[in-house]
Amino acid sequence: EPEVTQTPSHQVTQMGQEVILRCVPISNHLYFYWYRQILGQKVEFLVSFYNNEISEKSEIFDDQFSVERPDGSNFTLKIRSTKLEDSAMYFCASISGGRETDTQYFGPGTRLTVL
Amino acid sequence: AQSVTQPDIHITVSEGASLELRCNYSYGATPYLFWYVQSPGQGLQLLLKYFSGDTLVQGIKGFEAEFKRSQSSFNLRKPSVHWSDAAEYFCAVGALGRALTFGSGTRLQVQP
Numbered sequence: 001e002p003e004v005t006q007t008p009s010h011q012v013t014q015m016g017q018e019v020i021l022r023c024v025p026i027s028n029h030l031y032f033y034w035y036r037q038i039l040g041q042k043v044e045f046l047v048s049f050y051n052n053e054i055s056e057k058s059e060i061f062d063d064q065f066s067v068e069r070p071d072g073s074n075f076t077l078k079i080r081s082t083k084l085e086d087s088a089m090y091f092c093a094s095i096s097g098g099r100e101t102d103t104q105y106f107g108p109g110t111r112l113t114v115l
Numbered sequence: 116a117q118s119v120t121q122p123d124i125h126i127t128v129s130e131g132a133s134l135e136l137r138c139n140y141s142y143g144a145t146p147y148l149f150w151y152v153q154s155p156g157q158g159l160q161l162l163l164k165y166f167s168g169d170t171l172v173q174g175i176k177g178f179e180a181e182f183k184r185s186q187s188s189f190n191l192r193k194p195s196v197h198w199s200d201a202a203e204y205f206c207a208v209g210a211l212g213r214a215l216t217f218g219s220g221t222r223l224q225v226q227p
Contacts, residue, residue, distance in 0.1 A: 031212050043159070043205060045214035056214055091158060095212065102211060103149070108158040 023092030
């Protein structure tokens, strides 16, 4: 069964450094998402991406965040200057789009630790 | 604004007992409703979903959920819990192609 993959599984970085989290959505999917989950808290939406542009974003997704689909398979989340409070599990998700029964399929997540 | 409330932060049941996890939502239109399960250190796995039609939906691992529009609820049930069901369960609401809003989750412990 096709699945969403994410790399790395765990990223440790120093405060102020840039990080790029990578996702490979399911191959025929058209909508892509990033969510985050701070330890012990609920999953929160960050941003959605469709047709090579951001379609929706939350208040969390400020100027230090950016997303990109650099090629036909990868979907990346960049954090320009990490802060301690960016430490969280980051989940990528995708859906195929266009059908009533579409469901967001989640990757296994990248745990980001900012020191 | 849409929201999801899971009133039970933590539930403990005995293996073999029945289970019901509560979920109430607030949404301005016909909701798309989901239940996801997360095992420790793992990602989110879809258990079941409701878009339309029959209000009782069946999912994987023997779970089911019932959509009750009048109560704005989408409770998850399982007739007999197994030790492997111990995990965190998240209810979510959204629309096609849009962001999902998650509840705070219910942590399920299963006693032998």
